[in-house]
Amino acid sequence: MKPVFSPPTPGKPRLTTSAMIASIAAEGQATKPAPFGHALVALAEGRPDIVGMTADLSKYTDLHIFAKAYPDRFYQMGMAEQILFGAASGLASEGFTPFATTYAVFASRRAYDFIHQTIAEEDRDVKIVCALPGLTSGYGPSHQAAEDLALFRAMPNMVVVDPCDALDTEQATAAIAAHKGPAYMRLLRGNVPLVLDAYDYRFELGKAKLLREGREVLVIASGILTMRALEAAKLLEADKIGVAVLHCPTIKPLDVATIEAEARRSGRLVVVAENHTEIGGLGEAVARHLMMAGVHPTFRHIALPDAFMAAGALPTLHDRYGISAEAISASIKGWLG
């Protein structure tokens, strides 16, 4: 997919790319500041084994909050992801539980072998927490981690978590800390939308949770696409289309029992929605399981394209690649015919 350019039209302002550190929250949306950073500080009080490490991105991963609270338990490893994860493995082998942060692109792409060999293969208790997952940066492919879930799903021993909002992030942080073994968590940082407090919801590692019922459509989603699916479901209410939303924040191990039970309920269109390339993420994981289980609903997939995506403003890009609430609701309406 080649980038498409168009010259500016006089008098017609265009959206501009937001700063790397900008919030993904929509204007006026309820948010909570730095849920991961604050959750980690709270946990660390009773867990002296927890240490924080980063590769020159503490401020951009909310780890600076931990660094300020526990300066002697914070390790700055410089802008070098291989030593970050290798050293995290070493610290874990001495009984510590490192939370190592960077951007998702650098953990999944640059440091993959280090994570594979020193953390996953050695089964070290390292928590890899990475900002800018999927399409949450307008800086182009260098910062868009469209394939992180596929890469980490493929790695034996690795638990993979994709939280939806601030509440999910706080609770998932505690859950991966309690889990013994390697874990990869996608990180939403800064002022993070707060959505799930309106639902009877609690994060449990390895569990999918039904957030709302609906008769016509079942959306199985993770990460910010759960938030978008909830918004889309509200939009579709106006057209009397009932959309159930099953939030599946643990990508691995996948809660196949709940997914299968929901998908078996007859007559509903099943849609998987994820902030990830269409290859190798939640959609393919769900499809594989349903196929193996002999459950064959009409199945659709909302995901990022198998392409290097454009630079630009996130709202523009989310519309363009079909993951805004409006785009999701339009897709579902189209599929229902």
Added chain:
Amino acid sequence: MADRPNTSLADRAYRIRRNAVLMGEVQGQGYIAQALDIADVLSVAYFHAMTYRPEDPDWEGRDRFLLSNGHYAIALYAALIEAGVIPEEELESYGTDDSRLPMSGMAQYTPGMEMSGGSLGIGLSIAVGKCLGLKRKGSPSFVYTLFSDGELDEGSVWEAIMAAAHHKLDNLIAIVDINNMQADGPSTQMMGFEPLVPKLEAFGWYAQRVDGNDIEAVREAFDRARQHPLPQPRMIVADTLMGKGVPFLETRDKSHFIRIEAHEWQLALAALDAGRNA
């Protein structure tokens, strides 16, 4: 280490070489030339420098030894057998199905194997983390790590070299085996890394260069590394001779993986014995 307390370091090195050759014979192959070149370093590490309990390889008070170049596992197993960490009977299982002694060293397989090596260039990074962890615990233990000259080509090694100096890891003693041979040919021709000692010094390390097959020189280098007073990591640059101790291998055309004919294993053992008695 408890048994044969009066055995000389040279004798230990002989036994390490002998164990390695016996393992090579089991497999009919192996990185035997590397095992022979590094035996003297391992003798000094395991029978002079390091503190450990053979019967309790995970003892918290031990010095750690990280084998980054996983294909040298044959050499480390040979040393661990001599040290009493691995039973001698297990020697003949080297590289066989379901053995605790796989061809490339792995952390979850073998007592005394602290890391999974083989993906070259990662050992020093893990060592940095272990050193940070030991310091957090207030432990006086050292972390020793062995890697090969070819690994100097990997950028990650230099990330770790910078990090070790930055974090003032005076509990880190790294040994780089300069046998000047990697997969595609002589290491210095694959990617120039010399002059290594001045480079390491410029990176903030206490670096020494020794003949890695001169046991007394190696022993002194380990002593200096442990006793060095400044808060900086320590590197021993050990020049070694592939095949050391078996003259017909020392002079054989060098390659990363030296082929040995079936009848030559016994000849190699005989050569080791001859060298010992000379």
